[in-house]
Amino acid sequence: MEEKQAITCLKQGDLNGLEILVKRYQVQAVQAASLIVQDRAVAEDIVQDAFIIAVEKIHQYDPERPFGPWFYRIVVNASIKVAEHHKRLISLEEEQEGVSIAAENLLVDPQPGPEESFEQEEIRIRVWRALDRLSPNQKAVIVMRHFLEMSESEMMDQLQRPKSTIKYLLHEARKKLRQFISPWLAVQNPPLKQSNTMRKTIRKGIWYE
Amino acid sequence: MNNKYLKYILQNRAEIIAPRSEIDLWPSIQKHFSSRHPALPSPKGGLRNIKIKSSLLWKPVLLATLLIMSLVFATSSQVRARALELVKMIAGYQVDERSESPLKDYEEGTVQATEYTIPVMTMPEALVNPPFPFNLPYWVPEGYTLKENVAIANSKEWISMNWVNPNGGEIFMLVEKQQPQYNLPIGVGSSEEIEINGQQALLVKGGWANAYQWDPARAVVIYWEINGLYYRLGYSGNGPIADMNKAIAMLVQMAESVP
Numbered sequence: 448m449e450e451k452q453a454i455t456c457l458k459q460g461d462l463n464g465l466e467i468l469v470k471r472y473q474v475q476a477v478q479a480a481s482l483i484v485q486d487r488a489v490a491e492d493i494v495q496d497a498f499i500i501a502v503e504k505i506h507q508y509d510p511e512r513p514f515g516p517w518f519y520r521i522v523v524n525a526s527i528k529v530a531e532h533h534k535r536l537i538s539l540e541e542e543q544e545g546v547s548i549a550a551e552n553l554l555v556d557p558q559p560g561p562e563e564s565f566e567q568e569e570i571r572i573r574v575w576r577a578l579d580r581l582s583p584n585q586k587a588v589i590v591m592r593h594f595l596e597m598s599e600s601e602m603m604d605q606l607q608r609p610k611s612t613i614k615y616l617l618h619e620a621r622k623k624l625r626q627f628i629s630p631w632l633a634v635q636n637p638p639l640k641q642s643n644t645m646r647k648t649i650r651k652g653i654w655y656e
Numbered sequence: 657m658n659n660k661y662l663k664y665i666l667q668n669r670a671e672i673i674a675p676r677s678e679i680d681l682w683p684s685i686q687k688h689f690s691s692r693h694p695a696l697p698s699p700k701g702g703l704r705n706i707k708i709k710s711s712l713l714w715k716p717v718l719l720a721t722l723l724i725m726s727l728v729f730a731t732s733s734q735v736r737a738r739a740l741e742l743v744k745m746i747a748g749y750q751v752d753e754r755s756e757s758p759l760k761d762y763e764e765g766t767v768q769a770t771e772y773t774i775p776v777m778t779m780p781e782a783l784v785n786p787p788f789p790f791n792l793p794y795w796v797p798e799g800y801t802l803k804e805n806v807a808i809a810n811s812k813e814w815i816s817m818n819w820v821n822p823n824g825g826e827i828f829m830l831v832e833k834q835q836p837q838y839n840l841p842i843g844v845g846s847s848e849e850i851e852i853n854g855q856q857a858l859l860v861k862g863g864w865a866n867a868y869q870w871d872p873a874r875a876v877v878i879y880w881e882i883n884g885l886y887y888r889l890g891y892s893g894n895g896p897i898a899d900m901n902k903a904i905a906m907l908v909q910m911a912e913s914v915p
Binding site for chain 1: 659662663665666667669670671673674676679680681682684685686688689868
């Protein structure tokens with residue numbers, strides 16, 4: 448059964464189409480929710496509820512538009528609510544003072560070679576931590592744009608906000624992300640002629656601080 | 657930041673928190689719907705049964721369910737914790753402003769509720785043997801007639817009755833011996849304080865409709881106290897209330913005619 452056929456079934460009150468949609472969207476949805484709430488069990492609950500809500504509100508869904516963004520909006524909104532409720536945001540305003548922005552060009556290679564794997568691993572973990580420190584709304588826009596790969600137009604449509612607002616939210620989220628990781632990257636970006644031995648020492652020093 | 661790498665990091669992080677190979681929600685979702693629709697997957701009909709006909713909202717049985725659920729809300733710590741954020745006190749009534757109907761919680765099993773049938777008797781019978789002394793309004797809008805049957809709680813704590821007109825308009829009145837000790841579940845921003853004969857009263861605009869959503873034009877209800885009894889008077893029509901101010905004026909006049 449194709450997705451459109453499954454949705455048509457649901458709109459007619461036939462639950463046969465539901466399994467197709469669950470199997471197709473559950474992984475992306477649970478992972479997206481996990482990135483926002485940082486808890487797999489909670490994320491699974493959110494997505495399960497989202498499927499139930501989607502079934503109940505399927506009459507509101509316009510079949511001329513893709514199902515994914517419509518469904519992900521339910522997931523993301525619920526995730527934001529939960530994340531805000533749990534107050535997992537850590538305020539680190541003080542740590543942002545005096546940062547230097549030198550991070551842009553360091554984060555370039557998704558598949559590092561053996562010599563760089565240590566550095567890449569460090570960067571990855573630092574970015575994870577930085578992501579954790581974003582507000583639920585900021586995480587949500589980052590997840591929608593860069594994980595769910597929704598276009599700005601789709602985000603505009605689903606969040607029902609003007610494009611300028613979407614751009615602003617994304618800009619602020621990325622800016623905050625840079626600010627969170629820049630203090631570390633500024634240290635990690637040593638003078639050009641610094642030896643590899645020195646660089647590793649510095650990194651290890653920070654890693655185990 | 658490089659978008660490609662950010663995506664890679666997000667995917668990596670998501671895979672660690674929730675590995676795709678371990679995600680399978682279908683059994684629990686299937687179980688959820690099967691509990692309501694044992695024949696899942698079944699051809700057609702299932703979803704329609706979930707919905708609650710809006711016309712039922714004024715029926716005494718469902719009204720009783722709502723009242724009981726409200727009581728459970730007041731005692732369930734888990735639900736209370738969530739609801740407290742939105743609970744307000746208006747004219748002596750505690751209102752719980754919610755985005756979704758408590759019926760949804762009931763349907764989903766997160767709130768326990770007891771449903772029972774309320775005895776219905778004719779108004780003459782009720783007046784011969786009233787559960788407690790109460791007064792009917794002197795003024796009723798033109799065209800409305802009191803329905804023959806009234807509902808009286810088993811506990812004798814409240815009585816409800818309806819007036820109807822040929823155009824589908826319906827006015828409902830419920831009189832309680834004691835002030836509700838539970839939170840009234842209503843839509844966000846739907847309540848305000850008014851006066852009935854110079855006394856504080858609660859006005860609620862709207863009602864719970866299909867899909868568990870608050871419909872601001874679904875109904876209008878006034879809550880007030882007089883002579884130690886707690887009255888609520890509500891109006892609903894065949895469809896959305898076209899002139900809310902007119903409906904409110906009508907209810908206020910009727911409420912002020914209760915001696």
